[in-house]
Amino acid sequence: MSDVIVLGAGMVGVSAALHLAMKGRSVVLVDRREPGEETSYGNTGIVEREGYIPVTIPKDPRALLRYALNQAPEANYHLSHLPKVAGWLMQLWSRSNTAGVEAYAADNELLCRHAVPEHRALAAAAGAERYFRQTGWIRLYRSPASFAGAAKLFELCDRYGVAYRVMDADGLAEIEPHLARIMHKAAIWPETDSVSWPAGVTKAYAARFQALGGRFVHGDARSLTRTADGWSVVAGGETVTAREVVVALGPWTGDILAPLGLKFPLIAKRGYHMHFGATGNAVLNHPIVDVEHGFCLTPMEKGIRLTTAVEFADRDAPPTPRQLEQLKPIARALFPLAEERDETPWLGRRPALPDSLPVIGRAPGVPGMWLDFGHGHLGFTQGPISGRLIAEAMTGQTPLVDLRPFRAERFFGG
Ligand SMILES: Cc1cc2nc3c(=O)[nH]c(=O)nc-3n(C[C@H](O)[C@H](O)[C@H](O)COP(=O)(O)OP(=O)(O)OC[C@H]3O[C@@H](n4cnc5c(N)ncnc54)[C@H](O)[C@@H]3O)c2cc1C
Known part of the structure; x- marks a missing residue:
């Protein structure tokens, strides 16, 4: 035994x-x-230092309407699934406020402050350091409104002593020269690690x-x-x-x-990925998050991985990678992505409690x-x-x- x-x-x-x-x-x-x-296997490979802002339900009526009409690439749903998760969504809604975010941040900080060193320790023991990059990751804010929406994250980082650096378009271009200059602001969190092959x-x-x-x-x-x-x-x-x-x-x-x-x-918040080549000599140096559209691009061994936000659907329902299709032109306008490298999109399921x-x-x-x-x-x-x-x-x-x-x-x- x-x-x-x-x-x-x-x-x-x-x-x-x-x-x-x-x-x-x-x-x-x-x-x-x-x-x-x-x-x-197929996640974005971020070992996040901050992690203070849970994915909540927006209170802004315009954002809610976009969600309700199933038009937002940052959240897709199968209509037949919604009654099954109504209770879960109600619980999430009750926490989708400042007090809920504060409580989450305080509890999650217990784990997040140890996440990077604990990964690095296991990576050293397992000889897996070659997958790790200590470049930090970048959030992109297309508009003054979305940058203003990050105020709580910055406040919590200040409170818990987590480093970040806000950049304007010129500052971003210095470290990511191949991104389109369409951002209002960006910010880098240098204490976050990422990996080139999560599996x-x-x-x-x-x-x-x-x-x-x-x-x-x-x-x-x-x-x-x-x-x-x-x-x-x-x-x-x-x-x-x-x-x-x-x-x-x-x-x-x-x-x-x-x-x-x-x-x-417990529900499965589904998400997809697809790998792409890069056009010409274009290089992506950091994982990036497009905050408005809720997707990530990150350099991986297989190419540049685009990962999507949340799809509310039965865990075992067939894939419906609609968000990926919506995001491809948006991502291509941001970075010169080339050929698709997966025959079919990968589908993953985040195990999520309210x-x-x-x-x-x-x-x-x-x-x-x-x-x-x-x-x-x-x-x-x-x-x-x-x-x-x-x-x-x-x-x-x-x-x-x-x-x-x-x-x-x-x-x-x-
Ligand atoms: C698109 C996307 C991007 C993400 N990006 C990030 C990120 O950048 N950073 C981050 O921290 N997290 C990220 N996540 C979340 C992260 O991937 C998950 O939280 C994490 O992988 C969950 O790990 P787990 O071990 O709990 O589950 P899993 O990795 O799913 O492992 C569960 C295991 O159970 C096995 N299993 C299931 N049923 C049975 C059975 N009956 N018998 C035997 N075995 C069984 C499965 O085969 C599987 O190996 C992302 C998720 C998605 C979908």
Whole structure:
């Protein structure tokens, strides 16, 4: 019998498994695919230092109307999906105000201030530094109004001591000479890292886990069964047993927890990516965010990756990459993108809770089960610090940060 089964080999589960192995626990990591092949595969690869502003519902009637008419590339929806997430959206709406943002920023700072150093530490241990770039990332503001909308972010960065530098069009052109000069302002956050292949980083951490003696096996987490002294799962052609289990299945976490009576308000916020070549000698030096249109362009090993914002649709519904089509001409007008390098767009699913914070800690009322999921837009960033925290909690150490904001009980009246 092993000490721990970790279900899910995305960035979150791999990081938990690696931290447990580093603490000498015998760990079996289970996934139906190879490590890092789902949401942790195709994201934007930002390891974000600030992360203070959750994705909320705008109060501006014009923006709301654009959303309602399904015209905004920053948010797309399937009409049939909306009744299923109405309760979730109402909860998000109740937090879409200054007090909600302040509360989120204070809690998320607990994780964000450790996110970059924790990633760098795992990258050094796993020999994955080659994927990391310490260039920071840039937000682009096309209009005075959108720049004014960033005031809260700047205020929170000042409060928590996070560096940023505002640039005018000339300043931006100095560091990104191939961007069209159509921006009112831009700002760079130099303490944020990014990676050139998110899946490669996840796989490198998984390889490090195995080098420490951890076992990775293919299996279906839905075979998880309670035993007299722990848990079992059918994986790798055998029945694997362990005293404790960590559920880190990202957007699939509910598949395991709902049958146990733990019904979390977890939804899958879908997003797409496509890679492009660059025309001529054009180079993109940093990841950039077009704030108005809610998309990112970032240099990756395969080319320049365009990632989209949120699509509200059933987790398993067929892809509808409408936002990507809307964004292509906008992105091409911003940077001289050349040929498309993917046959079809990649679709990913952010595991999202309505308070935009993850669950890290014990499963309420289920002895021997631990939870590490719901990292939403920041799971690549926060996987390593979350893994460290859950490993500390499971091994009786005092976690590096207060885990109370991340307790599962907050969704069950606790
Ligand atoms: C377009 C886009 C851009 C993003 N950009 C960023 C970014 O720049 N920075 C950032 O921090 N975050 C970003 N995110 C969010 C981030 O990608 C996710 O929060 C993160 O990858 C979630 O990791 P995870 O390990 O929880 O889930 P996943 O990576 O999805 O891992 C879950 C694992 O569970 C496995 N699994 C599921 N069901 C079963 C089963 N029944 N049996 C066995 N295995 C199972 C899956 O195969 C998968 O490997 C982005 C997301 C998207 C969609």
